[in-house]
Amino acid sequence: MTQINRREFIKISGASAALAVTPSVLKAAESSFEARVVVVGGGFAGATLAKYLRIWSDGKIKVTMVDKNSDHVSCVLSNLILNDRLQLDEITQSFTPLQDNYGVIVEQGMVTGVTEEAAFKIVHLDNNTDIECDYVVLAPGIEFIDIPGLKEGDINHFDQVPHAWIAGEQTEILREQLHAMKAGDTFIMTVPESPYRCPPGPYERACVVADYIKRVLGEGQVIVLDPHAEIAIEKETFEQAFKGIYKDIVTYKPNAKLESIEIKDNGEKVVKTSVGDFTAKVVNVIPTHEAGKIVKDLKLLIDDKGFAPVHAASYESKLRTGFYVVGDSNSSGQPKSGHMANAQAKVCADAIIREIAGKTTSKDFVYDSERLKNIKTNSACYSPITYDEASWLTAVFAYETANNSMALVEDSFASSNSPHWSNDNFEDMFEWAESLFSNTFG
Ligand SMILES: Cc1cc2nc3c(=O)[nH]c(=O)nc-3n(C[C@H](O)[C@H](O)[C@H](O)COP(=O)(O)OP(=O)(O)OC[C@H]3O[C@@H](n4cnc5c(N)ncnc54)[C@H](O)[C@@H]3O)c2cc1C
Structure with a gap:
């Protein structure tokens, strides 16, 4: 294992190695490249996905992102609200840049179901809005399993x-x-x-x-x-x-x-x-957690329990084609983190673009061997330990063809970085979080 350079993780990568050949994929699909994607959830997974689908398809894909809230309050850094180190508005992420900078259509509402017609899908919102689309990506985060005496x-x-x-x-x-x-x-x-x-x-x-x-x-x-x-x-x-x-x-x-x-x-x-x-x-x-309720409602769980099984090269559901699950709701074996949700969303955006391009060229761009070799994701968590010191943890995963899964290839404990807390880590934590926020929502 190679030593992980902490600085590399602070800057969240805007591009992904997996995306290296997307321009040629787009060219192969030529002008017939048209599709509509609805993204359910505007957290770290959903917002990243919506943004990168627009950027990497050169604005050709119509992307609608639906969230039940008008903005997203980040869990990342939220423990620092408890000791007044931060205020809630400092970790609240607006969806406006996604609309203004990338042309994502943002809808506020709770997604209650999806029906499938022969040639398209219809996403239903609780405010009676129905949105027609070709692909549905679910990024609703988590739901809690009831505790006796604590039922909502x-x-x-x-x-x-x-x-x-x-x-x-x-x-x-x-x-x-x-x-x-x-x-x-x-x-x-x-x-x-x-x-x-x-x-x-x-x-x-x-x-x-x-x-x-x-x-x-x-x-x-x-x-x-x-x-x-x-x-x-x-x-x-x-x-x-x-x-x-x-x-x-x-x-x-x-x-x-x-x-x-x-x-x-x-x-x-x-x-x-x-x-x-x-x-x-x-x-x-x-x-204890399980996948967001809509994932269960759409029958994307085995025995209605836990998290959604997905193909690691695309995040498409293993149970229903045309449905993708990114972020905390899936059971990809990778850590459930905002950093990881951002990374998974990029792999998924790339896969959807390739899937669409493949439809017009009859090529399987998703399972292109060069692409598979380049699929990597990573995760980082900073943990405040005292008022001004934090520890740091990271892990890198790479696609493994044999099992169609993501395998751990590096982690900070295996490298020579001491997993101890320090003021340097605490300062880096804000730089890292700012980079994650702007890469996702900015
Ligand atoms: C205290 C704490 C500290 C953390 N620290 C870190 C850290 O240091 N590093 C790190 O990487 N991660 C950290 N995390 C984890 C990180 O916050 C989650 O892993 C991440 O938010 C997962 O992203 P997601 O997009 O899958 O889900 P979420 O961020 O939860 O987003 C889901 C979105 O979907 C919306 N939604 C759900 N259902 C529907 C529906 N039916 N219709 C419409 N909208 C819907 C919700 O409103 C929400 O906006 C921390 C978490 C906590 C609690």
């Missing part, structure tokens, strides 16, 4: 027991609860079962909260209830933080499978787990 519906329990794992209002609720804590109070958080978005994220949150307690309250507890047998990622780094600088604050409980939550009349919450019950006023439950 009866009372909105997530207002009382926030997850703050889809950023926005939830992040504000958790921030307010944290800021209402008094010296000596306890903050309980649960880690979701793998695979979940941002593997280091829950441990990072424990550090951000522990740092807040240490600096602002002086004393207090953070109890981390983890269903895994040990810290799932960056073990050395987080163990060092929990047992070192936060030894008087953090209690880490492995093998703690969440069974139920009970909210008492006095506002206290009881978290029942396989290793016992834990009580606190502030409880941050991050439920």
Whole structure:
């Protein structure tokens, strides 16, 4: 394995090696190159996909991106809302540049279904809008699996027991609860079962909260209830933080499978787990994830469970042709991260352009051997550990023809980069995030 150069990851690549031959593909398709794509979701996967479909098709593909919200609040950096390091508007991404700079048609609405006619598809929105198209790309992120006692519906329990794992209002609720804590109070958080978005994220949150307690309250507890047998990622780094600088604050409980939550009349919450019950006023439950609901509704999951199986060279569903799934909703075996969603979206945009071109030339450009050799994706996560220090983690994946899958070829732990936290990493984190935001939404 070669050593990973951290600086290379800060600049998110605008072009992709996989795209090297797209101009010739476009030329092969000539003027008959016309198609309509609807992208469901305007997060890191959907926005990148919409943008690069327009850029790489020279504006020939009509792209409509639908999101239920008017803009996208980034989960990336959202733990820094909790300690007031950032404000929500600083991580809120507008869709206007996608419209103004690239001609993406942006529709606000919730996609409720897709029907298929012989020659096209119709995407249905909850506001009675129907959009005709040839290809549908699903990028709806995640949905949470219900926890006993925490079902959305009866009372909105997530207002009382926030997850703050889809950023926005939830992040504000958790921030307010944290800021209402008094010296000596306890903050309980649960880690979701793998695979979940941002593997280091829950441990990072424990550090951000522990740092807040240490600096602002002086004393207090953070109890981390983890269903895994040990810290799932960056073990050395987080163990060092929990047992070192936060030894008087953090209690880490492995093998703690969440069974139920009970909210008492006095506002206290009881978290029942396989290793016992834990009580606190502030409880941050991050439920186990599955693919966004629309992915399940469209029958793109096996047994209606988990995440969508996709072809790694295109992100087309293995269960339905003409439907693609990018980002956190798929089960490609790669980390669920914004950086990775951006990378997958570029591979998918390239594949859709090739698929369209192939229709007019009868060539399979998607599985072109040169292209397959060049398909690479990568992921990076920066984790604030203290108020001004962060750790850093990255991984590179390459396409493997034998299994039609993405294989891990490099990671930062295998290189000589020490997975330790530093102020340099903290500064780099903002540069990296800015680069990811502008590459996706700018
Ligand atoms: C605290 C935290 C820290 C993180 N830190 C990092 C990090 O350092 N690095 C990193 O790379 N990643 C990080 N992540 C992970 C990253 O945020 C996710 O992996 C990423 O957002 C996934 O992108 P996505 O496009 O698949 O989903 P999302 O970003 O969730 O976007 C999905 C979009 O789809 C829309 N949508 C859903 N369903 C519908 C529907 N039916 N109709 C219309 N619209 C719909 C939603 O409104 C949303 O805008 C972090 C996550 C968290 C929670």
